[in-house]
Amino acid sequence: MSELDDFRAELRAWLLSHCPPSMRTPPGDGEEVWGGRRCVFPSEDARRWLLAANTRGLTAPTWPTEYGGGGMSREQAAVLAEELRALGCRPPLRSLGIWMLGPVLLRYGTEAQRRAFLPGIIRGETRWCQGYSEPGAGSDLASLSTRAVRDGDHYVVDGQKTWTSHADKADWMFCLVRTNPSAPKHQGISFVLIDMASPGITVRPIQLISGASPFCETFFEGVRVPVDQRVGDEDAGWEIGKYLLSHERSNISLSRDAQSSVEEPLAAQARRYEGGAPGEPLRDASLRDRITQVDLDFLCNKLALRRAAEEAAAGRPAGSEASMFKLVGTEVNKRRRELKVALRGFAGLGWEGEGYLDDELTTTREWLRSRANSIEGGSSEVQLNILAKRVLGLPD
Numbered sequence: 001m002s003e004l005d006d007f008r009a010e011l012r013a014w015l016l017s018h019c020p021p022s023m024r025t026p027p028g029d030g031e032e033v034w035g036g037r038r039c040v041f042p043s044e045d046a047r048r049w050l051l052a053a054n055t056r057g058l059t060a061p062t063w064p065t066e067y068g069g070g071g072m073s074r075e076q077a078a079v080l081a082e083e084l085r086a087l088g089c090r091p092p093l094r095s096l097g098i099w100m101l102g103p104v105l106l107r108y109g110t111e112a113q114r115r116a117f118l119p120g121i122i123r124g125e126t127r128w129c130q131g132y133s134e135p136g137a138g139s140d141l142a143s144l145s146t147r148a149v150r151d152g153d154h155y156v157v158d159g160q161k162t163w164t165s166h167a168d169k170a171d172w173m174f175c176l177v178r179t180n181p182s183a184p185k186h187q188g189i190s191f192v193l194i195d196m197a198s199p200g201i202t203v204r205p206i207q208l209i210s211g212a213s214p215f216c217e218t219f220f221e222g223v224r225v226p227v228d229q230r231v232g233d234e235d236a237g238w239e240i241g242k243y244l245l246s247h248e249r250s251n252i253s254l255s256r257d258a259q260s261s262v263e264e265p266l267a268a269q270a271r272r273y274e275g276g277a278p279g280e281p282l283r284d285a286s287l288r289d290r291i292t293q294v295d296l297d298f299l300c301n302k303l304a305l306r307r308a309a310e311e312a313a314a315g316r317p318a319g320s321e322a323s324m325f326k327l328v329g330t331e332v333n334k335r336r337r338e339l340k341v342a343l344r345g346f347a348g349l350g351w352e353g354e355g356y357l358d359d360e361l362t363t364t365r366e367w368l369r370s371r372a373n374s375i376e377g378g379s380s381e382v383q384l385n386i387l388a389k390r391v392l393g394l395p396d
């Protein structure tokens with residue numbers, strides 16, 4: 001048996017004894033754990049599962065053990081992902097800190113910043129939100145105007161962020177601010193970490209058509225932020241902000257892929273509504289066509305993601321190519337959700353009340369959510385622009 005086989009066997013035994021059986025089922029609505037100081041665990045088992053995962057650094061398997069990570073090699077982390085999937089274990093924690101900020105701190109942070117922030121992120125004790133978009137700066141993010149003016153050992157921050165997901169539940173924000181209004185717009189931006197409990201911060205929720213509203217507006221009035229909470233050099237935040245975005249984009253695509261992988265195949269769903277014997281082709285030829293096309297595109301994206309993961313393991317992480325995964329992953333996901341609605345007919349557009357299956361109500365909500373998916377982290381049009389300029393090298 002190879003070392004990796006030993007590792008797999010030991011890990012599987014450990015998971016079977018430490019992941020409670022109720023955590024080996026798909027999470028229902030609101031059952032995901034996002035951590036943070038104000039975290040309300042959906043169940044005692046969810047709390048126990050996170051605590052157990054923390055003893056082995058499973059929430060950040062490849063990060064160094066000195067910060068609480070798992071210290072695993074890429075190969076071991078791949079085995080972990082396979083075993084978690086095979087046993088149907090829920091992720092013990094979902095976290096912008098792990099998906100986005102952690103890689104930034106590991107690459108650009110000081111040792112003091114890594115020691116201060118990574119353990120809390122890994123254990124799910126601090127929850128982070130993203131302060132990038134502003135009313136006048138979404139796709140054109142570099143136009144952001146939230147100001148940070150130096151005052152001794154602090155910056156004084158004034159301005160407004162918008163679409164800040166879960167700002168009302170977050171403990172900290174990673175934020176892009178303008179530190180030099182005279183410099184060209186990409187060169188006057190800094191990347192700072194802001195404690196959401198700081199005096200001068202006001203958070204207001206925004207309502208959404210899908211019913212659930214993660215969004216907030218975040219206002220800053222004279223908020224004092226210690227200078228040592230700036231990551232990287234002053235005015236050098238654009239490169240760091242973009243590095244974070246490449247992680248956000250890869251993660252959006254990976255999470256769509258993971259979600260769709262565990263769903264009942266589209267053809268089986270269609271069969272439930274169309275009828276007919278198992279094994280027989282669906283009667284509706286155009287439906288067969290649409291399902292086949294979506295399934296194939298989904299599979300191709302999955303293989304491209306796997307290739308990218310292997311390249312990253314070999315030391316060639318995706319840069320601007322992450323835009324390709326974000327674009328294709330979210331657009332295929334949108335088509336898949338539309339198809340799920342279509343094959344249920346009227347039942348696919350239920351919202352509430354009697355007469356709908358739970359699965360049908362979820363289908364409507366997921367369809368609406370998928371529309372947002374191709375906007376968050378940079379819209380599909382913006383990803384096309386990035387691919388044209390930075391990957392294909394086309395002229396402006």
Ligand SMILES: Cc1cc2nc3c(=O)[nH]c(=O)nc-3n(C[C@H](O)[C@H](O)[C@H](O)COP(=O)(O)OP(=O)(O)OC[C@H]3O[C@@H](n4cnc5c(N)ncnc54)[C@H](O)[C@@H]3O)c2cc1C
Pocket residue numbers: 129130131132133134137138139140161162163164165166372373375376377378379380381382385
């Ligand atoms: C679910 C969700 C969660 C989000 N969470 C956060 C968060 O936590 N923190 C945060 O900071 N932001 C967040 N956002 C905001 C998100 O980053 C922005 O919505 C996105 O970058 C687009 O910016 P905008 O909404 O200002 O649209 P705009 O920039 O105004 O764009 C409007 C339309 O014009 C198109 N467009 C704009 N410029 C171009 C161009 N140059 N070429 C072609 N087409 C163009 C866009 O594609 C879009 O269709 C979230 C958004 C969503 C949907």
